[in-house]
Amino acid sequence: MTWPGDTWPGDPFDLPREAALLAAANRTTLASDRRLAGVVAPGSAEELRAVLRAAVRDGLALHPVSTGRNWGYGSRRPHRNGAILVSLAALDAIEDYDEVTGTVVVGPGVTFAALAAFLASRGGRFQPPRTGSSPGSSVVGNIAERGIGKDLYEDMAGHLVGLAVMTADGGLHEVGPMRGPILPPAGPDLRGLFVQGNLGIVLRARIRLALTPPVRQVVAAALPSHGALAAFVEASRAALQIGDPWLRVEIVNAARAVAQDEESPGAPWLAYATVWGKGPEDLALRARTAANLLGRCGTGLEVCAPDDGPPAAPSTTGLHSAYHGKPFAMPDDPDPDRDRCGVLWVTANLRHHGGEVAGITEAFETIMSAHGFAPALSLRAIDGRSLRLVAGLFGDRDRPGDDARATACAEALHALMARNGIPVGRRTSAQEVGQDLDQNPGDARLARALKRALDPDEILAPGRGIPAGPPLPGLPLTFGGPPDDPVLDDLARQMAADLDGLVAGLPEGLARDARAALAAYAGKHPTFFGLYYRPTWSFLARVALPGPAARHRPRLRRLHALTLFLHLWDDHLADGQLAPTLGRIHLRSCAWSAMEDEAAALSRAAGLPDAPWRDAAAAYLEAVGAPPEPADLDAALALARREAALCTIAPGLHAALAGEDAAALARIIEDFAVAWRIVDDLQDIGRDAAAGRRSTVRLALTGAAAGAWDAAGVGDPRALAALAARLGPAVPGLVARAQAALDAARAVAQAHGWRDLAADLAASRVVIPDVAAPDPALR
Ligand SMILES: Cc1cc2nc3c(=O)[nH]c(=O)nc-3n(C[C@H](O)[C@H](O)[C@H](O)COP(=O)(O)OP(=O)(O)OC[C@H]3O[C@@H](n4cnc5c(N)ncnc54)[C@H](O)[C@@H]3O)c2cc1C
Numbered sequence: 166m167t168w169p170g171d172t173w174p175g176d177p178f179d180l181p182r183e184a185a186l187l188a189a190a191n192r193t194t195l196a197s198d199r200r201l202a203g204v205v206a207p208g209s210a211e212e213l214r215a216v217l218r219a220a221v222r223d224g225l226a227l228h229p230v231s232t233g234r235n236w237g238y239g240s241r242r243p244h245r246n247g248a249i250l251v252s253l254a255a256l257d258a259i260e261d262y263d264e265v266t267g268t269v270v271v272g273p274g275v276t277f278a279a280l281a282a283f284l285a286s287r288g289g290r291f292q293p294p295r296t297g298s299s300p301g302s303s304v305v306g307n308i309a310e311r312g313i314g315k316d317l318y319e320d321m322a323g324h325l326v327g328l329a330v331m332t333a334d335g336g337l338h339e340v341g342p343m344r345g346p347i348l349p350p351a352g353p354d355l356r357g358l359f360v361q362g363n364l365g366i367v368l369r370a371r372i373r374l375a376l377t378p379p380v381r382q383v384v385a386a387a388l389p390s391h392g393a394l395a396a397f398v399e400a401s402r403a404a405l406q407i408g409d410p411w412l413r414v415e416i417v418n419a420a421r422a423v424a425q426d427e428e429s430p431g432a433p434w435l436a437y438a439t440v441w442g443k444g445p446e447d448l449a450l451r452a453r454t455a456a457n458l459l460g461r462c463g464t465g466l467e468v469c470a471p472d473d474g475p476p477a478a479p480s481t482t483g484l485h486s487a488y489h490g491k492p493f494a495m496p497d498d499p500d501p502d503r504d505r506c507g508v509l510w511v512t513a514n515l516r517h518h519g520g521e522v523a524g525i526t527e528a529f530e531t532i533m534s535a536h537g538f539a540p541a542l543s544l545r546a547i548d549g550r551s552l553r554l555v556a557g558l559f560g561d562r563d564r565p566g567d568d569a570r571a572t573a574c575a576e577a578l579h580a581l582m583a584r585n586g587i588p589v590g591r592r593t594s595a596q597e598v599g600q601d602l603d604q605n606p607g608d609a610r611l612a613r614a615l616k617r618a619l620d621p622d623e624i625l626a627p628g629r630g631i632p633a634g635p636p637l638p639g640l641p642l643t644f645g646g647p648p649d650d651p652v653l654d655d656l657a658r659q660m661a662a663d664l665d666g667l668v669a670g671l672p673e674g675l676a677r678d679a680r681a682a683l684a685a686y687a688g689k690h691p692t693f694f695g696l697y698y699r700p701t702w703s704f705l706a707r708v709a710l711p712g713p714a715a716r717h718r719p720r721l722r723r724l725h726a727l728t729l730f731l732h733l734w735d736d737h738l739a740d741g742q743l744a745p746t747l748g749r750i751h752l753r754s755c756a757w758s759a760m761e762d763e764a765a766a767l768s769r770a771a772g773l774p775d776a777p778w779r780d781a782a783a784a785y786l787e788a789v790g791a792p793p794e795p796a797d798l799d800a801a802l803a804l805a806r807r808e809a810a811l812c813t814i815a816p817g818l819h820a821a822l823a824g825e826d827a828a829a830l831a832r833i834i835e836d837f838a839v840a841w842r843i844v845d846d847l848q849d850i851g852r853d854a855a856a857g858r859r860s861t862v863r864l865a866l867t868g869a870a871a872g873a874w875d876a877a878g879v880g881d882p883r884a885l886a887a888l889a890a891r892l893g894p895a896v897p898g899l900v901a902r903a904q905a906a907l908d909a910a911r912a913v914a915q916a917h918g919w920r921d922l923a924a925d926l927a928a929s930r931v932v933i934p935d936v937a938a939p940d941p942a943l944r
Pocket of ligand 1: 229230231232233234235236237240241253273296297298299301302303304305306307309310311312313314365366367368483484485486487501508626629
């Protein structure tokens with residue numbers, strides 16, 4: 166796996182060495198103010214899972230692509246600024262070719278060229294898909310964008326049989342049949358959720374291949390006017406609605422033909438019908454039907470000779486139009502991003518209705534010409550019911566003004582479509598999705614509910630396909646940290662070594678997985694225990710163990726390291742942030758029994774019964790395993806105390822062995838846990854509200870603010886914005902409550918003469934950063 170620098174997980178913005186890679190990834194053929202902040206290229210599902218975990222931990226958005234050649238729609242640029250590109254090009258396996266069903270399973274890195282070579286090597290029974298774009302682009306990427314195929318592959322997504330997708334929680338799901346019969350089995354069909362959506366990352370797709378027909382013939386005619394265009398669209402409807410898969414219709418205007426370096430048709434429009442057949446008679450019949458259709462509406466009918474050659478292999482021919490606006494010809498290795506070609510597509514879904522098609526194409530031509538573009542248009546008939554209109558804005562990004570012209574023209578075309586209720590077929594990544602789903606509140610609510618359930622942290626391509634919830638960032642509160650202290654740094658290292666000792670006892674494969682997960686959690690911290698605020702463990706160094714009790718120090722440290730680890734591990738296994746693999750569950754069991762052994766041994770050494778630590782462990786298990794729904798804020802904070810009970814076992818024993826007040830040291834840990842819960846919930850307001858969690862913030866809200874939180878939780882797209890405006894009064898109250906818990910802890914430490922611990926707690930005051938534009942909710 167290539168990390169952005171060698172620092173992520175941890176710090177994806179530390180990228181100086183990767184600047185060139187990042188600059189290349191950010192190249193695109195259109196103006197966009199969305200930029201990538203980093204690039205990762207996972208080489209396996211496991212590596213992808215680690216990327217997802219790091220993204221959740223760091224609150225970063227991911228932008229998955231297959232080969233990233235989405236030229237004219239934003240290339241690799243994300244919908245959300247600052248996202249990390251996840252390139253899946255390395256996953257390029259071709260598997261499970263099945264001649265009976267005519268299907269094959271491809272990874273996202275499988276290009277059109279690679280699949281064509283594979284199918285040729287298997288005898289060419291099935292025709293490879295191809296598009297007008299690069300042979301080096303991805304079959305999966307094209308399907309994920311609902312791309313347009315050539316020849317017998319028109320609607321690429323229509324060839325999707327099944328998918329293997331990874332959701333944001335790292336779960337791998339097979340959606341639709343990945344083997345065996347290709348009919349979806351009984352139950353709902355979820356495949357469409359992952360096409361132009363942002364609910365998962367596609368790791369494999371099973372696609373239905375088109376049989377290679379023995380013979381083919383092309384019939385063409387010029388359409389001299391918009392009237393002739395309308396007549397041809399009308400005339401072709403019935404033939405296409407019959408559902409003959411061996412008939413395809415494409416119409417291009419003169420500007421599109423010229424952009425493609427083809428001869429000008431000498432008429433405004435040129436219509437092609439391609440027919441295939443089992444043999445000469447079959448073909449002749451179809452060709453006659455096509456010729457009749459075109460002859461009735463067009464002029465200069467041309468019936469090409471039947472062609473029994475192999476299907477056209479994917480080639481770069483279709484990319485000529487990308488270079489139409491450049492002062493140089495298309496090179497042998499075309500790359501419109503590198504060559505700063507201006508390409509921006511506007512795609513509209515139309516009814517197969519002559520008058521509507523003629524009207525909208527005429528309006529497109531007017532708008533494009535007014536913006537200084539040759540109005541390059543093509544129409545792709547699908548099934549006699551729908552047509553795709555694709556408008557190409559071709560320019561030169563090195564020519565001043567071209568970018569702005571293209572953006573303005575695309576906006577004008579989209580505005581025209583919105584006025585006329587014409588849906589967008591494919592969006593660029595230069596803008597986040599929003600408006601069109603918003604026009605249909607039912608769709609928006611359902612889509613948002615799915616997004617919330619599958620990607621509550623909104624890490625997957627936010628703004629693509631399903632609109633992101635209105636941003637309600639968490640409040641940037643934190644605890645102040647005690648000044649650097651080598652004693653505490655050393656202690657954290659020793660605790661990490663204690664934990665590693667446990668991991669080292671696992672079988673090698675499980676140990677590797679556990680180490681990777683712990684390292685991902687540690688992120689930018691030097692050790693895993695850097696994740697925990699210091700007052701939760703600094704007592705190990707701050708509260709003296711006099712005389713012979715000092716020999717228990719390593720066991721106390723190990724016990725506390727285990728309880729802190731279990732606290733986090735259990736929490737994330739329970740809420741799904743950590744995929745519950747057998748290895749992770751096994752590690753948890755080992756940690757739990759090691760914790761019990763240490764607690765029992767230390768209790769014996771302190772001359773105490775086992776009951777107190779066993780009660781604390783039971784209280785913890787109950788609070789975490791079967792938490793009651795807190796009725797109010799006090800109940801929620803009492804629950805936070807019980808959840809911290811496990812982490813009070815070592816402090817209690819430490820104090821007892823030191824001849825100090827066990828309950829007092831345990832109380833300090835609990836108070837800190839209360840403050841931490843509040844701060845954590847304030848940091849996560851947006852996420853929790855969108856997920857409908859009854860966090861301490863929700864419990865502190867009343868009236869309209871509480872109503873807005875609840876509405877956001879059931880997917881009302883406007884509720885988060887309303888909540889942001891109403892949060893104000895609750896926040897200072899919660900901050901004060903967190904600070905009061907810290908003050909109480911400090912008072913206990915002072916009363917018992919634990920001066921250094923009191924100093925740690927004093928330094929941990931709740932910090933409200935001095936932000937340039939202070940959030941009114943904080944003041
Ligand atoms: C001159 C020219 C002609 C073109 N002709 C055509 C044409 O005939 N038909 C056509 O369809 N396009 C065409 N294109 C547009 C584009 O180049 C192709 O659609 C190309 O296949 C997309 O790039 P890709 O396959 O590398 O997909 P990617 O860029 O990898 O993916 C496209 C998008 O799909 C999503 N995605 C991709 N992979 C995954 C995944 N594994 N999991 C989740 N989401 C994913 C992402 O949002 C990504 O941005 C043309 C472009 C140009 C410049």
